[in-house]
Amino acid sequence: MRGVWTTEHVRSAEERLLAVTPEGALMRRAAYGVSVRAAKLLAEHTGRVVGTRAVLVVGAGNNGGDALWAGYFLRRRGVAVAAVLLRPEKAHPAGLAALRRAGGRVYSPETAAEVIDSADVVIDGVVGLSARGPLRPDAAAVFERVTAPVLAVDLPSGVDPDTGAVDGPAVRATCTVTFGAYKPVHVLNPQHCGDITLVDIGLSGELGEPDLLQLDAADVAAAWPLPKPEDNKYTQGVTGVAAGSSTYPGAAVLTAAAAVRATAGMVRYAGPVADVVRSHWPEVVATGSIFDAGRVQAWVVGPGIGTGRQSKEVLAEALGQGVPVCADADAITLIAEQPDVLDARDPDTPLLLTPHDGEFERLTGSAPGADRVGAAREAARRFRAVVLLKGHCTVIAAPDGRVLVNRPRGSWLATAGSGDVLAGMIGALLASGLDPWLAAGVAADVHARAGQIAAGGVPTSASGILAAIPDAVRQARSLTP
Ligand SMILES: NC(=O)C1=CN([C@@H]2O[C@H](COP(=O)(O)OP(=O)(O)OC[C@H]3O[C@@H](n4cnc5c(N)ncnc54)[C@H](OP(=O)(O)O)[C@@H]3O)[C@@H](O)[C@H]2O)[C@@H](O)CC1
Ligand SMILES: Nc1ncnc2c1ncn2[C@@H]1O[C@H](COP(=O)(O)OP(=O)(O)O)[C@@H](O)[C@H]1O
Numbered sequence: 382m383r384g385v386w387t388t389e390h391v392r393s394a395e396e397r398l399l400a401v402t403p404e405g406a407l408m409r410r411a412a413y414g415v416s417v418r419a420a421k422l423l424a425e426h427t428g429r430v431v432g433t434r435a436v437l438v439v440g441a442g443n444n445g446g447d448a449l450w451a452g453y454f455l456r457r458r459g460v461a462v463a464a465v466l467l468r469p470e471k472a473h474p475a476g477l478a479a480l481r482r483a484g485g486r487v488y489s490p491e492t493a494a495e496v497i498d499s500a501d502v503v504i505d506g507v508v509g510l511s512a513r514g515p516l517r518p519d520a521a522a523v524f525e526r527v528t529a530p531v532l533a534v535d536l537p538s539g540v541d542p543d544t545g546a547v548d549g550p551a552v553r554a555t556c557t558v559t560f561g562a563y564k565p566v567h568v569l570n571p572q573h574c575g576d577i578t579l580v581d582i583g584l585s586g587e588l589g590e591p592d593l594l595q596l597d598a599a600d601v602a603a604a605w606p607l608p609k610p611e612d613n614k615y616t617q618g619v620t621g622v623a624a625g626s627s628t629y630p631g632a633a634v635l636t637a638a639a640a641v642r643a644t645a646g647m648v649r650y651a652g653p654v655a656d657v658v659r660s661h662w663p664e665v666v667a668t669g670s671i672f673d674a675g676r677v678q679a680w681v682v683g684p685g686i687g688t689g690r691q692s693k694e695v696l697a698e699a700l701g702q703g704v705p706v707c708a709d710a711d712a713i714t715l716i717a718e719q720p721d722v723l724d725a726r727d728p729d730t731p732l733l734l735t736p737h738d739g740e741f742e743r744l745t746g747s748a749p750g751a752d753r754v755g756a757a758r759e760a761a762r763r764f765r766a767v768v769l770l771k772g773h774c775t776v777i778a779a780p781d782g783r784v785l786v787n788r789p790r791g792s793w794l795a796t797a798g799s800g801d802v803l804a805g806m807i808g809a810l811l812a813s814g815l816d817p818w819l820a821a822g823v824a825a826d827v828h829a830r831a832g833q834i835a836a837g838g839v840p841t842s843a844s845g846i847l848a849a850i851p852d853a854v855r856q857a858r859s860l861t862p
């Protein structure tokens with residue numbers, strides 16, 4: 382798992398490390414890492430390093446200091462370096478002196494147009510951990526001119542370091558070089574960070590428990606349920622699916638099929654379109670009602686069921702069986718409109734809610750807003766449920782405060798029915814006995830992989846994502862390149 386630390390925790394770790402490190406050493410380590418990545422970027426874009434041109438955009442603090450020192454190291458590799466100082470009186474003195482000594486030139490935003498236009502790379506040292514709000518007008522005007530690839534120092538300026546939110550002009554980087562630890566912006570707004578490099582500055586011993594986590598392929602591979610020699614179709618966990626209606630039969634098919642694709646074992650369907658489900662997926666054991674569905678080890682309830690009286694009875698029945706429940710789509714709206722349905726649930730019965738932003742607002746009374754992690758955490762506590770907040774970077778919060786952030790693989794999942802596929806996979810993983818928070822994270826990871834595989838660079842559909850689930854699991858298990 383990849384750990385992610387808030388700026389508050391990174392700062393206190395840095396303070397402890399600074400106290401035992403010679404002055405300026407950490408900044409030079411950081412800056413050297415920036416210069417190495419900048420040289421690579423230059424080589425990728427121009428085919429050379431010597432004789433290329435770098436522009437540093439330098440703000441008022443240590444982030445600007447990193448950029449200035451990186452400029453110093455780039456000078457030593459034969460790069461022409463121009464520093465655009467946004468706040469000359471506050472530019473990092475030692476960094477600026479080093480750059481000048483090495484032959485770097487200094488500009489103001491007003492005099493920099495020509496060097497910006499001829500830059501081969503631009504290094505964003507406007508602001509780092511202390512960033513508040515969007516780029517200010519002077520910095521925004523500089524970046525409006527930029528056409529060269531941008532390397533962001535620590536994080537793209539103008540993006541909130543702790544929420545990844547953008548509320549005005551912000552740097553969109555080709556790559557970001559960060560130091561010591563990943564910060565929330567790197568997992569919550571990867572689209573502004575570009576390719577991310579973590580430079581070791583010796584901080585790891587000072588960092589405590591991470592604030593957020595991101596799964597890697599090994600975590601997914603280790604968690605994904607596989608049949609063992611002693612298993613039969615029941616022992617792997619039977620998934621129950623209560624989805625679909627005569628208006629939305631597709632939701633039933635997609636949800637049940639995703640559960641079939643996700644694990645071996647058995648899937649039961651209970652609902653009004655049993656015949657449709659059976660005709661598409663003969664391996665699903667389908668009945669007309671949840672009340673005669675037989676035993677399951679987890680329920681997925683909600684996609685396409687509507688929000689009427691009968692649907693409420695179905696949800697209450699699932700919640701009352703004492704097995705984990707994934708409440709998706711209409712089931713979330715039902716809980717929002719008629720919260721007494723939750724009375725059927727023993728508080729210890731695991732519940733997983735999978736809202737998109739609109740459903741989240743219905744459920745909690747307010748939109749997730751800029752702080753999506755905070756919003757998901759709060760909702761998880763309030764409902765004593767795992768909350769999977771959908772989006773480009775899906776956030777999964779547990780009632781005890783643990784948070785996973787899913788790594789997006791493009792935006793291919795933004796297609797009708799894709800959420801039904803996710804719900805079916807989650808149901809299958811819950812039935813296998815996985816911890817609900819991990820089940821949601823693992824399903825979201827495979828869902829994103831499946832979307833990318835299905836798309837292969839061109840738009841796909843929910844059926845495409847469904848068909849790609851086995852390849853996505855193979856990819857996570859390193860069974861395919
Ligand atoms: N500590 C360490 O061990 C190490 C730290 N390192 C580096 O230090 C960085 C943190 O440096 P930092 O704390 O000096 O602040 P930093 O982010 O440069 O901001 C400076 C000032 O910018 C301003 N400002 C705020 N918002 C703004 C906006 N939107 N647009 C424009 N300006 C804005 C605001 O000043 P104001 O103008 O409000 O007076 C703020 O005080 C960190 O990210 C890493 O790169 C590395 O060297 C490794 C070792
Ligand atoms: N821009 C995007 N980038 C990546 N994933 C996205 C994007 N938009 C939506 N998704 C994902 O697609 C799925 C859509 O689910 P949902 O909104 O329930 O759709 P539906 O109701 O049509 O099935 C979620 O898993 C969500 O995280």
Ligand SMILES: [K+]
Nearest residue numbers: 505508534536
């Ligand atoms: K920056």
